[in-house]
Amino acid sequence: MQRGKIIQYNNQSGEGVISVDGKQHDFTIKQWHSDVAPNVNRLVDVGLLNGVVSHICIVPDDVLVREKAAELTGKFGAMLSQSNADSANNGLVANLLAAIGKPALIAIAVYFISTLFLPAIETMGRGAALWDALTYLGSGWKFMLFVAWFSPAIPFFIPNKNAVWSLALPLFVILGVTWSVYSRFSGYNVPFFDLISRYMGLGLGYYLALASSAFLALCAFKKWAVQSA
Numbered sequence: 001m002q003r004g005k006i007i008q009y010n011n012q013s014g015e016g017v018i019s020v021d022g023k024q025h026d027f028t029i030k031q032w033h034s035d036v037a038p039n040v041n042r043l044v045d046v047g048l049l050n051g052v053v054s055h056i057c058i059v060p061d062d063v064l065v066r067e068k069a070a071e072l073t074g075k076f077g078a079m080l081s082q083s084n085a086d087s088a089n090n091g092l093v094a095n096l097l098a099a100i101g102k103p104a105l106i107a108i109a110v111y112f113i114s115t116l117f118l119p120a121i122e123t124m125g126r127g128a129a130l131w132d133a134l135t136y137l138g139s140g141w142k143f144m145l146f147v148a149w150f151s152p153a154i155p156f157f158i159p160n161k162n163a164v165w166s167l168a169l170p171l172f173v174i175l176g177v178t179w180s181v182y183s184r185f186s187g188y189n190v191p192f193f194d195l196i197s198r199y200m201g202l203g204l205g206y207y208l209a210l211a212s213s214a215f216l217a218l219c220a221f222k223k224w225a226v227q228s229a
Helices: 063-087 092-100 102-116 129-138 139-157 161-185 192-197 205-226
Strands: 002-010 015-020 022-028 043-049 052-058 119-123 126-129
Touching: 002 126, 015 043, 022 052, 022 092, 052 102, 063 119, 102 129, 102 139, 102 161, 119 205, 129 205, 139 161, 139 205, 161 205
Parallel strands: none
Antiparallel strands: 002 015, 002 043, 015 022, 043 052, 119 126
């Protein structure tokens, strides 16, 4: 499978053109293997057989977000390593470190990994990361989690003492999701925590996310108190 992009598609004829590694390939709706109809500029996974398109499937939004987040994390990690190697560096990372501190950066990295990759909820022998589990609570919470991943950078861009409270956004997301799940189960006659213990469990991802987000909220309070003094 190769990654490609739809650059042309005709809804009436069901024919279109996909670009893969700079080369254009014709395709028809017969090769399309997704429930969502093709649309221009959409990223897709393409199967090629002797240079001819054999099948196409859409790249899910979750996968795109994961890839983008991983790309940003990789770039940020490289920048951070360069900053540590050269103490005289006065670039973006040095300023970001000065704005929120290295412990907060480490905490947001733990939060990112725990919410995207580690199981937060375990049921029937299977675990799901918080990002995946939020699919059942609506796109609003997924968007909030996405913003929370990058919220520690807000104080760097907004020179205001109250901007440090953006560090508390990750904790707000964790507590908000927990309350949302609790509200959904509150209509049952069985107590919420009995339901949790009987049918599902909280995984390592949830506890790490809760701990790291609580630490970030504490950092927000301390920085706000210092700036307000």
